[in-house]
Amino acid sequence: QLQLQESxxxxxxxxxxxxLTCTVSGASMNNPSYYWGWIRQTxxxxxxxxxxxxxSVSPSGNTYYNPSLQSRxxxxxxxxxxxxxxxxxxxxAADTAIYYCGNYDxxxxxxxxxxxxILVTVSS
Amino acid sequence: DIQMTxxxxxxxxxxxxxxxxxxxxxxxxxxxxxxxxxxxGKAPKVLIYRTSTLKSGVPSRFSGSGSGTEFxxxxxxxxxxxxxxxxxxxxxxxxxxxxxxxxxxxx
Numbered sequence: 675q676l677q678l679q680e681s682x683x684x685x686x687x688x689x690x691x692x693x694l695t696c697t698v699s700g701a702s703m704n705n706p707s708y709y710w711g712w713i714r715q716t717x718x719x720x721x722x723x724x725x726x727x728x729x730s731v732s733p734s735g736n737t738y739y740n741p742s743l744q745s746r747x748x749x750x751x752x753x754x755x756x757x758x759x760x761x762x763x764x765x766x767a768a769d770t771a772i773y774y775c776g777n778y779d780x781x782x783x784x785x786x787x788x789x790x791x792i793l794v795t796v797s798s
Numbered sequence: 799d800i801q802m803t804x805x806x807x808x809x810x811x812x813x814x815x816x817x818x819x820x821x822x823x824x825x826x827x828x829x830x831x832x833x834x835x836x837x838x839g840k841a842p843k844v845l846i847y848r849t850s851t852l853k854s855g856v857p858s859r860f861s862g863s864g865s866g867t868e869f870x871x872x873x874x875x876x877x878x879x880x881x882x883x884x885x886x887x888x889x890x891x892x893x894x895x896x897x898x899x900x901x902x903x904x905x
Contacts, residue, residue, distance in 0.1 A: 722896070723893055738892050774841055782848060782889055783890075785844065785887075786844060788841035788842060790841060
């Protein structure tokens with residue numbers, strides 16, 4: 675059974691960079707039908723899809739980003755460690771949220787499997 | 799981006815009630831609409847996709863309908879486990895977008 679687990683800091687200072695990792699178990703990340711993504715949830719904006727990555731022969735994978743965050747976000751994958759990562763630069767208080775990693779497949783872009791979520795607070 | 803809206807934002811109901819939640823898309827999304835349930839402190843869980851297809855294990859009291867820009871989620875007989883927040887999401891195109899949610903509370 676596919677399981678996802680987020681890890682990373684719970685507190686980030688304004689203007690700093692957030693780095694989160696999602697560890698995958700129970701499935702191969704090399705399946706080209708799978709997409710590995712990040713979603714965040716805030717009281718003000720609700721659920722927001724940040725972006726996704728899918729396996730490809732290119733080491734960087736195929737990435738898809740929300741245009742609202744694209745200039746600050748990078749998603750990468752390390753299949754040897756069964757992990758994918760999120761990097762968000764220039765963090766502000768508006769980026770305070772619960773960050774979830776998730777999985778979906780190419781048949782329907784619905785988030786089938788979610789991690790438990792990690793609360794990230796931006797504060798000095 | 800496709801904007802998603804839901805109504806009502808909150809509803810109060812009793813066990814056994816029939817509950818209907820409406821979701822609207824800012825443009826035609828065909829039948830590419832999913833519904834999620836989220837309980838406090840937990841991640842969302844997908845209930846329905848492609849408007850009316852129930853995920854495996856989801857009780858049959860949940861149903862979805864609609865097409866184009868207007869969709870509904872119906873719970874035929876509300877059970878104690880169903881008091882939660884429900885979100886719709888369009889899954890036709892990037893960026894994937896969610897509505898702001900409907901909280902179903904105990905009356």
